[in-house]
Amino acid sequence: MNADERGSMNHLSSETFKENARAALADVHLRGALKNATTLFGERRKEAAASLPNWEDLRSQARAIKDEALLHLDRYLEEFVRNAESRGALVHWARDGAEANTIICTLAKDRGARTVVKSKSMTTEETHLNDALEAAGMQVVETDLGEYIIQLAEETPSHIIAPAIHKTRGQIAELFTAELGMPPTDDVAQLTSTARATLRDRFAAADVGISGVNFGIAESGTIVIVENEGNIRLTTSLPRMHIAVMGIEKVVPSFADLDVFLKLLPRSGTGQRLTTYQSFITGTKRRATDEGPDELHIVLLDNGRSRMLAHPVTRQSLACIRCGACLNACPVYQQIGGHAYGSVYPGPIGAVITPQLMGIEKTAQLPYASSLCGACREVCPVKIDIPRLLLHLRGEITAQRKGNTAERLAFKLWARVMMSKSLYKMSAVVGRLLQHVVPISRAWTSGRDLRPIESRSFHDRWKTLG
């Protein structure tokens, strides 16, 4: 199957968000899984945050560090690159996803690689790296358990930190039985050990390991990657070549900054004090006889990120540390899950990042996938004002006339009515009379409830109350 076929089979499009959402709402099983996941993650996050006396201070501090790094991103990136290269890493710059994929495929092909193991990386999901590697003739194996499951199922991640959250153990068992020849079982320990055994063979055979990066430390050129399973450690320790793919916004100034981020990230993501493993990788091994890969390549990806620096509102998006807390907190995500967004990054952060990365042409529905309730802003460990970003993007969409024409006209008319006391009064009277006779635009009410207009206005009641 080629990349295009796979794309058309499995990737929903952001352009059909409303239809995707409607289908998701009808999926009883999906909604049950989402409720369990988002409730559990939400409760754990809350407990973990409450276990620290200075959670709010940490959030402010994290945001301040990110702002400092972003406002001087050129300087910190150059410092990071200088330090990483002085310790043996090779850094590559990629303007977009295609350029990143070409760099990675060329590196792997030049070394005669046949098998590539990957640890979880949203950035490589963004560039669709797996399709590119497969097109270049390589076998690509996702090694994070959740990613492995969805790779076998030929699906895409539905949650930033729990990619296979939409699948039941029964479905996973069926998949393992069909694909791996496992005897039928729905015991989670059994499923996990089957995956472990299968993937160990792939690790042993792998020529190249590809990982993402959580933090790049400017002052030392260190990349930091966090995980629970150990597959990142295997990916970055066993093969001869390690390629780390890093968005340019991942750089932080100093080692000391990690104190803040390593407290916030696991607590916000899974409610853990610390995830099981943190790998701090600084350049390559010093002696040929040491452990670890012979080569370390770091691919720095822009892909629209530098553009987001231009405006203080959009710049905030680059502070995101990909914890997934806003997904769990969002009443929209809780109901429809990740696939409906039709984008690599789902949920509130996806609704603001995707239009900025991909352009608003095909993603104009996403900034409207929110009631602006602000739950995402409350839980964000780096205090990204997502509702403000959503409004900003809605403004851009309207300004570029990409929104719904009828809706825009209706609001223009409504604005006129609101400006005039007499017109407003009249509209209330007319509305009250006609609301049960003339259906209000179905485009508006098909996805929303509209409360009937009260029989008496507040203004009228005030007179009698007073």
Add this chain to the structure above:
Amino acid sequence: MNNAAREAILSSIRFNLARSVPDEENPVDLENPVILSKTTSPIQHFRDNVESVNGHCIITTDITDVLSQIITNLRAQRIAISDSPEVERLLQATDLEIEELGIAPDTHDIFRFDVGISTAQAAIAETGTLILDSAHERHRLVSLVPPVHIAIIDASRIVETLSEALTLLRKDKEISPAVTFITGPSRTADIELTLAIGVHGPQELYVIIDGSS
């Protein structure tokens, strides 16, 4: 490397930053000191926290004896150790009959061992975390691939906070190529959020604290 891409990205960053203004609604505020929690005994605190993430932790003055007991109970036949002379010395001091002993086995050999043994260069009490440093010891595979990892650490090397540990790491001007933080055995909850221990890394983690000094 691709200089055109490098220059294009850096100039795009500079161009876009130059267009932008500071965010009035989110002023930068760096004055937020992290409050450090201090407990009386980092050793006990460390042990409690290792156990809270499904690890085993033993404080002892006789490491050889504890090591011997653990390996006997596990019925381990093939033991991989790091290249730390201390681990080798301790293992030799036991009277265990070991079928196969591998010293820092490489990528091709590591998969057949039952147990991996290393030391740890530091530990964090508040999280129950071991810190292993590649400059001191070849730890990457022995602490990861075998189904059981046994780590030996001197009690004096346990610090209370993450912040202290990061400061220690940075104190050496030259940071090692690979520093690994380990908090409990490998885990996942990727299937229906059900916790499974030992997915890619060890299923069991034993920490032996040398309390003799």
